[in-house]
Amino acid sequence: MKVLAILYRGAKAAVAEPRLLGTVENQLGLRPWLQSLGHELIVSDDKEGPSSDFQKHIADAEVLVTTPFHPGYLTADLFEKAKNLKICITAGVGSDHIDLNAAVKKSVQVLEVSGSNVTSVAEHVVMSILLLVRNFVPAHEMIERGDWQVSDIARNAFDLENKVIGTIGAGRIGYRVLQRLVPFDPKELLYYDYTSLPDAVAKAVNVRKVDDLKEFVSQCDVVTVNCPLHEGTQGLVNSDLLQHFKKGAWLVNTARGAICDKDAVAQAVKSGHLRGYAGDVWNVQPAPKDHVWRTMKNPLGGGNGMVPHYSGTTLDAQARYASGTRSILENYITGKAQDPQNVIVGKGKYESKAYGQR
C-alpha cells in the first residue's frame, strides 16, 4: 500500500522541536509504524503543478494524507489521474481542498480528524475578537517603536462586554466560541446556520438564531465565520453583504479565506466600514507576498489581526491530529468501522451535511 502525505516543511524548527509532528520532517510520526507493516510512505511539501511530488505520486497512491495548513488541492481532474486512490485523510478539520463531488463519484472516502483542533481554532477566534475590539496590534507596535501615546490607542479601543456577537455557523467550532464568550457578558449572542441547535443546547449559551443573513449581520458588533467552505459559502461575505454590517463592526474568519471576498473585505477595512478583520485563513495558501490582507489597515492605523494558517496546528493540536490520523489509517487497514463523526464522504456517498448537502 502506498501512502502519500503532503505536509508543510518544518526545516530547522522541526528538527529542534519533535512535537512539530505535522511537518515533512516528522511525518505525523507514521513512518516507523507504516514501514513495520510493509507499507510505502511518500512525504513531501511539493504540491503545485504537474511535475510536483503531489501530482506524480497521486497517480498510484492508495491513501492521501494532507493538512488544511498546506493543502494538496485534489481537483476533479486529479481524481481522474488517481487510479488507485481509496481514501483521503485530512490531518485536521476542513476538507474543502478535495473536490468532494468527484470523491463521491469515484467512491473515494474522505475523512477528517474531526475533534482534533476545534478547540484550538475556537481559542484563536476568541483571541482575535479580543485583540481587534481592544485595539491590541497598534498598541504593541507603538511600544516596539518607542512611542507612548495612550489616546491614540484608547480612541479606538472598546470592551467586549455588552457587545452583540454573532457566529455564522454554530457547529463544533462555532459553538465552542459561543461557550467561551458567555462569561464576557455580551449584550447578546446570535447565530446563523442552515440547521438549528437543539433548544437546550442553545439555551446553555443563551444564543438566538437569526434566519436571514443580512438581518443577522446588521445586528452584530462582532461577526465570526465558523462554517465550512463549499459552493454555498464561497464568497458569502461579499461587498453586498458587507453593506448590511453595522458601521465599525469587527469580522473574524478562521474558517476558510474564500468565504470572504478578499477585495471587498480590504476595501471595507480601509474605509472604516469594518473596524477590523482578523483570522488565519487565506484564499490562497501560502498567501502571496503582496496579498492585500497582509497590510490593510483601518483609517486609524489598526484593525489588522492576520496571521498565517496555524490556529489548528498548535503543538497540542498536532499531537491530537497525528494520533487521529493513525487511528483512521488503522481502521482502514484492519477494516474496522470509522468513527462516524470523522466521515465526510463514505463509500460513494456524503455522510456529512456540513459541506452544503441537504
Added chain:
Amino acid sequence: MKVLAILYRGAKAAVAEPRLLGTVENQLGLRPWLQSLGHELIVSDDKEGPSSDFQKHIADAEVLVTTPFHPGYLTADLFEKAKNLKICITAGVGSDHIDLNAAVKKSVQVLEVSGSNVTSVAEHVVMSILLLVRNFVPAHEMIERGDWQVSDIARNAFDLENKVIGTIGAGRIGYRVLQRLVPFDPKELLYYDYTSLPDAVAKAVNVRKVDDLKEFVSQCDVVTVNCPLHEGTQGLVNSDLLQHFKKGAWLVNTARGAICDKDAVAQAVKSGHLRGYAGDVWNVQPAPKDHVWRTMKNPLGGGNGMVPHYSGTTLDAQARYASGTRSILENYITGKAQDPQNVIVGKGKYESKAYGQR
C-alpha cells in the same frame, strides 16, 4: 473650591473622538458642571518636577483628580505642600500613585471609581494570556513582513485548554479573569491571596487556593498578577521567585509594573525561562524609549505582548469612570456618604485592606 485634574493629553485624537473623556482636552466632562457651581477647574498633563502645573496647583487645590494611566505622583513631601487638599479621586482603579500613609496622617480622603474598569482590565488579561500562549505577535509580524513559515510559529504555539492558570490576587479583577477562563477548560485554576474567597464563590469557578507563593507559581503554566501595588507587593515577582516558575511559563501583569522586577523579568524572557510576558503597566509611565520591556524577546523571537497603559481606559471604561468621578465629587460637595467600595482612605484611616493593611 479649586479642583486640579492631572490627565493624559489626547491631542488630535481627543478632538476627533469626544468619547475620549479622560483627556486634558475633554476633562472628564466636568468643566460645565463645576463652573456652573462656581468652582475652579485646572486641568493639565504637566506633572513632573517642582515647576510643573501639578506641583504648582497642588499647593492650594482642595480636590485632586488623576488617573493611573498618567498619574500625578503625590508623595509625602508633596502632601506637606498641599495645605488645602481634602480629597484625592482616582478616575479608574489603583491609587498607588498616592502615598496612602501620608494621606491618612494628613486626613486627606482617597477614593477610586472601583467598578469602572475592572472588566476592561480582566478582558485585557484574558486576551494577553491567549496571545502569549498561542504565539500571536510573531505570527502577525511574519504576515506584515511578507513571509509564511507555519512551522516557525507552530513550534511555540499552544492551546490554553488543559493548562494550569493561576492568579496572584482574586479580587475584583482577578476573579473576573477566573470567570472568563472557566470555559477554556483549564487543567486547574489556582489563586494566591492574603484572604480567602468564600467557599461558594471559589466553587463557582472551581479555583483552589495555594498558600505558599513559591509553591503556587511552581504549579502554574500561566501566572497573572491582579493585586494592588503596595509595600508588600513591590518587587514580588523577582529573580528569586522566578526561579520557582515552571520552565516555559507565561506571565501576564496588568496590575502595576513595579510588582515585577524589570530586569529579572527581561532576563527570564531572554533566557526562555519565561516563554513570554505581557501587560500594560510599567515601573515608570510613560515608559522611557529604551525600557527593556519594549523589545525583550524569548529565544524563538516571540513572547512580548507589551502595550502602553490603556487596558482600563477603553472608550467604554472612560464613560464609566468619568461618570463615577462626577458622582464622588457630587457626594463630596453635598456631604452625602460615599459608596463604601470606592473608599480607600476615609477621614484619617484606611477603609480598604487591599493596599496591604491587615
